[in-house]
Amino acid sequence: MPSSSLAAPLDVTLRPDRPATLDVDPPDDVPRWAAECREALRAQVAEHGALLVRGLGLRDADQVGAAFARLAGGSGLMAEREAFAPREAHAEGLYSSTAWPANQPMCMHHELSYRLEVPGLMLFACLTAPGQGGATAVADAEQVLRALPTGLTERFEREGWLLTRSYNDEIGASLAESFGTDDRAEIERYCRAHAIDFTWRPDGSLRTEQRRSAVVRHPLTGRRCWFNQIAFLNEWTLAPEVREYLVDEYGEDGLPFNTRYGDGSPIGEDVVQVLNGTYEEHTRREPWQAGDLLLVDNIRTAHSREPYTGDRQVLVGMAEPRRPADDCPAVEASER
Ligand SMILES: [Fe+2]
Secondary structure: OOEEOOOOOOOEEEOOOOOOEEEOOOOOOHHHHHHHHHHHHHHHHHHHOEEEEEOOOOOOHHHHHHHHHHHHOOOOEOOOOOOOOOOOEEEOOEEEOOOOOOOOOEEEEOOOOOOOOEEEEEEEEEEEOOOEEOOOOEEEHHHHHHHOOHHHHHHHHHHOEEEEEEOOOOOOOOHHHHHOOOOHHHHHHHHHHOOOEEEEOOOOOEEEEEEEOOEEEOOOOOOEEEOOOOOOOOHHHOOHHHHHHHHHHHOHHHOOEEEEEOOOOEOOHHHHHHHHHHHHHOEEOOOOOOOOEEEEEOOOEEEEEOOEEOOOEEEEEEEEEEOHHHHOOOOOOOOO
16 A cells, blocks of 8 residues: 655655655646755655656656756756766756667666765656666665675675776777766876776777775765675676677676676676675666656665666756765775
8 A cells, every 4th residue: 555754745655666756746847846846855865765756747858957957956967977888968967868778677786886976866857658668776775785695795895896897999988988088198187086097908998997885874874875886787797698799709808897896806696696686676666657757866776777668768867976985984995
């Protein structure tokens, strides 16, 4: 049975397997509605980790951009850096969802968790709902941390995790898409400033490695969250035929992206299965309807994109920049 939150001024519906949902009547002026409701909406996101707003009737990129800008608050919408796959930019800080094969899932992850500065708030707007599937599902990172085997989380908490990236001209984001430039000196400056180790290979391609905390404290609640992309960006999450192709083409050490333990050891397939399986047990999903808005606390809540058929247009914004590693001195985000 649906139940409503008593604590809140907004009448939010809570169901066990779905994100908290707020049904509204379509306002005349969506950006003004967003500005007026921002504080109340943000309080709901803080309480529930994510909030789906249904009934707004979001219809085009201009309107979504204006609403996102109001919802982003004082620091505005963030420009994306270090993307692992390309997005189309509709306006400053307003992006398409990541280009990713429709029949492959984007497993649970926290956006840009491998950066020093991450978005604290994710904004999603659905302009076209897919025929089947394609939900942006969510999972609570506090619950996931508690549910994972203690030995595993303790190791990652102690060592952190490594993201390795190898740039090529065919798969994944280009240098310009990731760093905002393809100028070598500027890329090197960016890497030094953001605690990324880098190597230029003899063929001129770039390989990078960065170590980050796998468990962080939430900046508002202080509670510990499983916050990383260890599973999603690991080779064992890829479809077997895709992994095989990439290893054949680029070699074990040349995959466009891969993850490791903080000490550099490879992560076994069994561990990646445990991580993705635990996410699945904590997944809440609601199929998109055109016009929907979804707000996600990016540190408290992981999100995914499920496989789909048909057309799907979901716009994305990032806001409230945070530096979660500053609260986790145990793993220094630095050169090893
Ligand atoms: Fe994402």
